[in-house]
Amino acid sequence: MSTTQSDSAQVSQFDLETTPGQGGIGEAASGYWERIKGGDLGALPAVIGAVVLVIVFGIMEPDSFLTEQNFANLLNQGAAIMVLAMGLVFVLLLGEIDLSAGFTAGTGAAILGVTLTNHGWAWPLSIAAALLTGVAIGLAIALLVARLGIPSFVVSLAFFLGLQGAMLLIIGEGGTIPIRDDAVLSVMNKNMPVALGWLLALIVIAGFAFFQFWAMRTRKKAGLPTPAISVLAVKVGALAVVVLALIWLLQQERQRPNAPIVIQGVPWVVPLVVALVVVLTFLLMRTSFGRHVYAVGGNAEAARRAGINVPNIKTLCFILGSTLAIVAGILLASRDNSVSPTTGGAQTLLYAVGAAVIGGTSLFGGRGRIVDAVTGGLVVAIIANGLPLVTQKSGVQFIINGLVLLLAASVDAISRRRAAATGR
Amino acid sequence: MSTTQSDSAQVSQFDLETTPGQGGIGEAASGYWERIKGGDLGALPAVIGAVVLVIVFGIMEPDSFLTEQNFANLLNQGAAIMVLAMGLVFVLLLGEIDLSAGFTAGTGAAILGVTLTNHGWAWPLSIAAALLTGVAIGLAIALLVARLGIPSFVVSLAFFLGLQGAMLLIIGEGGTIPIRDDAVLSVMNKNMPVALGWLLALIVIAGFAFFQFWAMRTRKKAGLPTPAISVLAVKVGALAVVVLALIWLLQQERQRPNAPIVIQGVPWVVPLVVALVVVLTFLLMRTSFGRHVYAVGGNAEAARRAGINVPNIKTLCFILGSTLAIVAGILLASRDNSVSPTTGGAQTLLYAVGAAVIGGTSLFGGRGRIVDAVTGGLVVAIIANGLPLVTQKSGVQFIINGLVLLLAASVDAISRRRAAATGR
Amino acid sequence: MTQAVEGQQRAPLLSLRGINKSFGAVHVLRDVDFDVRPGEVTALVGDNGAGKSTLIKCIAGIHPFDDGEILFEGQPVTIHGPKDANALGIEIVYQDLALCDNLDVVHNMFLGRELHSGITLNETEMEKRAGDTLKSLSVRTLRSLRQNVSSLSGGQRQTVAIARAVLWNSKLVILDEPTAALGVAQTEQVLNLVRRLADNGLGVVLITHNMNDVMQVADSIATLFLGQMAAQVRAKDVNNTQVIELITAGRSGDIGLKPREAAEAGVA
Amino acid sequence: MTQAVEGQQRAPLLSLRGINKSFGAVHVLRDVDFDVRPGEVTALVGDNGAGKSTLIKCIAGIHPFDDGEILFEGQPVTIHGPKDANALGIEIVYQDLALCDNLDVVHNMFLGRELHSGITLNETEMEKRAGDTLKSLSVRTLRSLRQNVSSLSGGQRQTVAIARAVLWNSKLVILDEPTAALGVAQTEQVLNLVRRLADNGLGVVLITHNMNDVMQVADSIATLFLGQMAAQVRAKDVNNTQVIELITAGRSGDIGLKPREAAEAGVA
Amino acid sequence: GDDEPTTSSGGGGGSEQTQETPAKVGVILPDAASSARWETADRKFLGDAFKAAGVESDIQNANGDKAKFATIADQMLNAGANVLLIVNLDSPSAAAVINKAKQQGVPVIDYDRLTLGGGASYYVSFDNVAVGTAIGSGLVKCMQDAGNSSGNVALLNGSPTDNNATLFKQGYEKAITDAGYTVTEDQSVPDWDNTKAGTIFEQMFTKAKGDFVGVAAANDGLGGAVASVLKREGATEIPTTGQDATDEGLQRVLLGTQCVTVYKAIKKEADAAAQLAIALAKGDTAGADKLATGQVEDTETGEQVKSVLLEPQQITKENVKDVVADGFTTADKICTNEALQKACEENGVSG
Numbered sequence A, B: 001m002s003t004t005q006s007d008s009a010q011v012s013q014f015d016l017e018t019t020p021g022q023g024g025i026g027e028a029a030s031g032y033w034e035r036i037k038g039g040d041l042g043a044l045p046a047v048i049g050a051v052v053l054v055i056v057f058g059i060m061e062p063d064s065f066l067t068e069q070n071f072a073n074l075l076n077q078g079a080a081i082m083v084l085a086m087g088l089v090f091v092l093l094l095g096e097i098d099l100s101a102g103f104t105a106g107t108g109a110a111i112l113g114v115t116l117t118n119h120g121w122a123w124p125l126s127i128a129a130a131l132l133t134g135v136a137i138g139l140a141i142a143l144l145v146a147r148l149g150i151p152s153f154v155v156s157l158a159f160f161l162g163l164q165g166a167m168l169l170i171i172g173e174g175g176t177i178p179i180r181d182d183a184v185l186s187v188m189n190k191n192m193p194v195a196l197g198w199l200l201a202l203i204v205i206a207g208f209a210f211f212q213f214w215a216m217r218t219r220k221k222a223g224l225p226t227p228a229i230s231v232l233a234v235k236v237g238a239l240a241v242v243v244l245a246l247i248w249l250l251q252q253e254r255q256r257p258n259a260p261i262v263i264q265g266v267p268w269v270v271p272l273v274v275a276l277v278v279v280l281t282f283l284l285m286r287t288s289f290g291r292h293v294y295a296v297g298g299n300a301e302a303a304r305r306a307g308i309n310v311p312n313i314k315t316l317c318f319i320l321g322s323t324l325a326i327v328a329g330i331l332l333a334s335r336d337n338s339v340s341p342t343t344g345g346a347q348t349l350l351y352a353v354g355a356a357v358i359g360g361t362s363l364f365g366g367r368g369r370i371v372d373a374v375t376g377g378l379v380v381a382i383i384a385n386g387l388p389l390v391t392q393k394s395g396v397q398f399i400i401n402g403l404v405l406l407l408a409a410s411v412d413a414i415s416r417r418r419a420a421a422t423g424r
Numbered sequence C, D: 001m002t003q004a005v006e007g008q009q010r011a012p013l014l015s016l017r018g019i020n021k022s023f024g025a026v027h028v029l030r031d032v033d034f035d036v037r038p039g040e041v042t043a044l045v046g047d048n049g050a051g052k053s054t055l056i057k058c059i060a061g062i063h064p065f066d067d068g069e070i071l072f073e074g075q076p077v078t079i080h081g082p083k084d085a086n087a088l089g090i091e092i093v094y095q096d097l098a099l100c101d102n103l104d105v106v107h108n109m110f111l112g113r114e115l116h117s118g119i120t121l122n123e124t125e126m127e128k129r130a131g132d133t134l135k136s137l138s139v140r141t142l143r144s145l146r147q148n149v150s151s152l153s154g155g156q157r158q159t160v161a162i163a164r165a166v167l168w169n170s171k172l173v174i175l176d177e178p179t180a181a182l183g184v185a186q187t188e189q190v191l192n193l194v195r196r197l198a199d200n201g202l203g204v205v206l207i208t209h210n211m212n213d214v215m216q217v218a219d220s221i222a223t224l225f226l227g228q229m230a231a232q233v234r235a236k237d238v239n240n241t242q243v244i245e246l247i248t249a250g251r252s253g254d255i256g257l258k259p260r261e262a263a264e265a266g267v268a
Numbered sequence E: 001g002d003d004e005p006t007t008s009s010g011g012g013g014g015s016e017q018t019q020e021t022p023a024k025v026g027v028i029l030p031d032a033a034s035s036a037r038w039e040t041a042d043r044k045f046l047g048d049a050f051k052a053a054g055v056e057s058d059i060q061n062a063n064g065d066k067a068k069f070a071t072i073a074d075q076m077l078n079a080g081a082n083v084l085l086i087v088n089l090d091s092p093s094a095a096a097v098i099n100k101a102k103q104q105g106v107p108v109i110d111y112d113r114l115t116l117g118g119g120a121s122y123y124v125s126f127d128n129v130a131v132g133t134a135i136g137s138g139l140v141k142c143m144q145d146a147g148n149s150s151g152n153v154a155l156l157n158g159s160p161t162d163n164n165a166t167l168f169k170q171g172y173e174k175a176i177t178d179a180g181y182t183v184t185e186d187q188s189v190p191d192w193d194n195t196k197a198g199t200i201f202e203q204m205f206t207k208a209k210g211d212f213v214g215v216a217a218a219n220d221g222l223g224g225a226v227a228s229v230l231k232r233e234g235a236t237e238i239p240t241t242g243q244d245a246t247d248e249g250l251q252r253v254l255l256g257t258q259c260v261t262v263y264k265a266i267k268k269e270a271d272a273a274a275q276l277a278i279a280l281a282k283g284d285t286a287g288a289d290k291l292a293t294g295q296v297e298d299t300e301t302g303e304q305v306k307s308v309l310l311e312p313q314q315i316t317k318e319n320v321k322d323v324v325a326d327g328f329t330t331a332d333k334i335c336t337n338e339a340l341q342k343a344c345e346e347n348g349v350s351g
């Protein structure tokens, strides 16, 4: 029925599509620009938000905000929120929520504190115990949500209350447990030797480059279109510049004048966070499990009909969420040098959810990435870091905090509205 | 093409459907039973939850829990949560959330306190000012959510922070504002004269009866099938018994032995809550606005295509939510005789959302009723009322609180799971 | 189809001129012209993904279009959303139906235009009218008008959507694949209804992949080919095979796109 | 259709015996018996709301049924969910498609059964195979395999769902109104595919309202009438009119429900 | 990195700060919720004192968040503070801050709360257990005045997460039981939340059928909640307590709905701390030592910390005027309506 013309049309219609275009840098750049115009922004709004905040605070408080020391502080301050948010990404991707994650972090810290300080366990044992507690909490929540079908809001609200109580019982009313273990303390209080810092930078850049080229080779072998080599080179180059610049900043001496000690190097928490990002991103983007998480969040019924065991996926996500919350709790304990019933808690949770959402994760499930937690967490951390420099009244700080959050979110929202208008 | 048989089949298939069956009580009862079996439970799980809790606490603490005094306490303690939850029902019906409602309540209380106590305004003026603040807050949230399209979680998180700050600024950090106005205080601290209490009972029963019979007459006139008169009579009779019993309980003297004063009568807050339930239920169930709220929550795109102004509906819902939050704040202020930065707040909000959800409101929009807020609020209030009687340790209280919440929610979840299995 | 000849001279009810629409980088509609005359059934046909539904959604104001003009009764109009379309007297049945699953059949049918007595909803009146309309569409097996649409079968849902659109006194009714899920008898009824509406002087646009239906009821046939309007012709001037050629190749003999245009459309 | 005669003697691949299913108080399926033989296309027809999709969902384990038995290759089996059905070798295209809007075409086609190399997903292999399958279904205008299915047209979505089902080496393929939204050429391709699958020895169940399609490809025709199986007959034994009578009245001459049964089904 | 110093934080490493840094004091207040004093009194008094001495100061509130506490400390050290004056949220977290500061040669003053195991240079405070004792003995006096030398007493404690609440409770529980009363009800109020306090106390009251001779409430906010329940239940004869001498507390004391509150002469405490800090900021260690004449033992390390210790004062109707005289509040703020004006007159509150 069809003429040769329409046949050729068919082929060309259908061949110009598989992901990356064949063209060079120019084409790649214009493609990216089209995507941006079309509203496919990825992490851009959060990154822009962070940059704007840095500029504003930098102008207002150049002497204290724009210092190497403050940059290192910032990373330390944001780490726990980021890790908590990474865990929440899994739960949010399902379209569920875990209100108890803040207190899960606290409980993890409490278990760490009790076993480490009161019972004198070795730190690997203590950390294992804390992580296992996280697995148990996640499993319990998931059983109730995925098997019994109770809404996760209610289940995690119940755990919010229950874990708060458990923390009080573990720590004792009004009590505090000091952390004195050097290994645990060093995560948030020590820095990598300078050489190791450079090695870290190298591994990150080389790993990224290797992965990019390897993926291209596979596609080429399969006869699928690939982007030009030059595009990849530019990508790798850009990453290298950013990573090297940041690491270089952290390698500077940053103690105050005449201080008796030298402080320099990448804080130990940085490689931890980087490792988590890489592993979890791999899990979400390159494995069946990750694919199924997105499917369940996008359309649980379709996922079920595709033969995916939806309760199992949910269970794993909640377990991941709670376990990462425990990691965040351990970071908090390390940073505070102590654990008390206020460690973690409701505010921490809200900031973490806020971080994930600002980063671009949807609360309705199906959309979000691990790096969202990092970029969003960075925004939240910058706000928390910069505000006390700018104003002293806590009432005013709360208000500005809210305003900045709103601003960061509107960048995202406005761009996504444009995206919706263009039909994505 | 079709034979006479299939024609008659067609008619009979299509006529046996319009809502209430024609039959007598027996048929109505069995119809109700079918609905329950089919999983259409309405408020039943929450009611059962409440009854079970009353029985358990009643057995554990018969002398203090099962007293007229405690019953009156319960109503007072639960009122603010119920009103806050009613407001949240509107927001939740849309599939949105208002995390700031707790602090909106607090802000309302603060405005009331400042104008009333510090500026000596007359109470109607103060209340008007507070309510207007609520309208403004709701409007602001709605603008950002409905027009700019920022997720309500983020917007209300920002308001959560901002209003917390505003409260600190209004009240003065760490300060307290006493409430001394008799009119405001009497809502939560005084009771109706006994005669008025009976009148209230009468109005409720007569109003319900009138509405039922009027609705039946309209349907009959339109030639649509109606339930038998006997069914209505039983309904009205059952309501009358329950209402009269409750009012009678509240009419008893309930002061402690040898107290210098007499305490009896229906607390003033009861008619207020009843009036709100009636008015808001009417709004949701009997007006276009209410219908559109459900439509937007069920399928916003379908609602838009039906020509509904979705942003307007959202705006009104957020305004209602915030304004009712202010009412809840006024109740809190009246009950506490004072306002402080802890009035309202995050916990209150979580309890209110919990109440709405336990009552049967869905967090994903489209399902929920005003009475859900009352039944769910009752469950939450009973827990808060009974727990301090049973144990003194707050750690243990938190845990039990969580457990009971979970239990109440599982009744609901398990029954709804059955409903899903039968395809509703 | 015979009535069409008389109606041919009447001025178009709806005219689209030079409509262009892109989703991001994808150009879905290119310079589309389209006319709907009152008293006629205009069939809009085209291959899967040709852009039919997109065109309809542009008319409804659901998708803003990038470029072009809409004339309604000869006047240029701007349609910012479904509300504007309704106000002009345009009723649309969407391919993806767009019903509120949590509302019952009656509520869905009157959604956005509820009947009132005073400020309260007039449920009895709505229930009666909904029942009458559905009966006229030969709906069987629908258990209850008070059943949520989530529990309806595919065909039942489609019937509700159609019934919803014909409840109102509109000037233009657009139906996007209305009979796709319908049974034999129901399809017949809907085609009758379509004809009846046109005979009553309304403009009707019918999107369908079923050539029998097209030939049975259409007065005018518009063919979209890869986002371009290949041709809008009188139904009596073409036969089944020609239409199919227009759909699959963008041209047939000397009607349709120029060879060069068709090839371009294919490549771009 | 000619091949059917040879296949007629083969034992049923799937047999349903006395299936009953109620939604709350509504009895949707009553004592349904249904047989699917390998190497045959079995058409399942019935009016809107007759219970066709519900029957399919019972086979898939999506709805648990109240009563009755499923035999697969002669053995009684219990199917608790789609996973069990897949394990038996049953592939289903649902009427409501059930795609994940937030995933792209390739991801949707391999959902639940992704290809791996090591523990990582083998995206290149999946993309290649998805492209090949879609091309064989005559899909045009699909811009990219990496486009989210939310941006597809109705027909494109349907094609993806069909392509998904035929990717696998299954024993039984069930298609619930697969051609409802398809264009002329695509419909032709799908019907060819259906025939081809049966000729390769698979059991195929085709639900459709299009009598032409039924007559064109079916070997056996099962008619549901208001939840009852009115008759399952050889396609060559009946003509178009008889099938339509079965659909609308539950009987035709001496095939179908007894007059009393048909009336009862109507009333209950 | 094991040979690295035990901190990742330090002072302003910015090159523009290499010149001689001026005297600058950083103050970290704990929160805004546990008590009114931090924001309404301490901030003002400390700020005034520093301003008067021409010393730059930065006063921040950690809002109960330990991470924020540490962040603020980082920022202050970073911004070049050369003395820190901190109110800890708990000992170990503050110890970490002190440690950091010490490594950078910045002395730390523990203000109001001693950081156990922290090794702060100085300590300025009211003793929290002593504050509790003041609440308890005040209540005992009230109960005795009402003619009850024995009977049941209810305790309404501060937040279960707050160590100060625990210390307060130690004080008043001991004073009450030593005087021969029985503690029958004893509950903590999460987050010092007044609304929760109302419900919790209402339920205690219901359970005991009002059979109390007195109620110990840990601060004026909780006292207010107790008073409103007692009023609703018609049991205003039962005495209750508070702490902080807030305006509302004082008003209730004048009206007789609260029997006693505890006044901590915050101005004195603040001034003492400020003088210490100013001396240290100017490098005058000897001068500082002269001010801190007391000694308090750090129970964790056994070390003695040089201290300035102040006495809390019980406030009843009769000595409300002392608080006004002290400049802590004004008669205008207290005597706001007729009943109060009358009570003010009777008790000599004026000016």
Ligand SMILES: Nc1ncnc2c1ncn2[C@@H]1O[C@H](COP(=O)(O)OP(=O)(O)OP(=O)(O)O)[C@@H](O)[C@H]1O
Residues within 6 Å of the ligand: A422, A423, A424, C023, C026, C028, C046, C047, C048, C049, C050, C051, C052, C053, C054, C055, C095, D141, D142, D143, D150, D151, D152, D153, D154, D155, D156, D181, D183
């Ligand atoms: N939101 C969107 N984003 C990107 N592309 C889209 C979007 N919606 C539609 N498209 C593309 O536009 C083209 C036309 O789609 P449309 O739905 O108008 O087709 P159609 O003619 O209605 O097809 P069908 O007969 O299958 O319904 C398709 O190629 C589709 O992939």
Ligand SMILES: Nc1ncnc2c1ncn2[C@@H]1O[C@H](COP(=O)(O)OP(=O)(O)OP(=O)(O)O)[C@@H](O)[C@H]1O
Residues within 6 Å of the ligand: B422, B423, B424, C141, C142, C143, C150, C151, C152, C153, C154, C155, C156, C181, C183, D023, D026, D028, D046, D047, D048, D049, D050, D051, D052, D053, D054, D055, D095
């Ligand atoms: N979840 C449900 N709850 C209640 N009733 C239901 C539910 N699902 C389907 N039904 C009813 O069961 C009957 C059969 O529905 P089904 O979807 O099986 O019909 P069908 O034969 O597939 O019709 P169509 O040709 O329109 O797709 C219909 O009357 C429908 O209203």
Ligand SMILES: [Mg+2]
Residues within 6 Å of the ligand: C052, C053, C054, C095, C176, D153, D154, D155
């Ligand atoms: Mg379409």
Ligand SMILES: [Mg+2]
Residues within 6 Å of the ligand: C153, C154, C155, D052, D053, D054, D095, D176
């Ligand atoms: Mg169907």
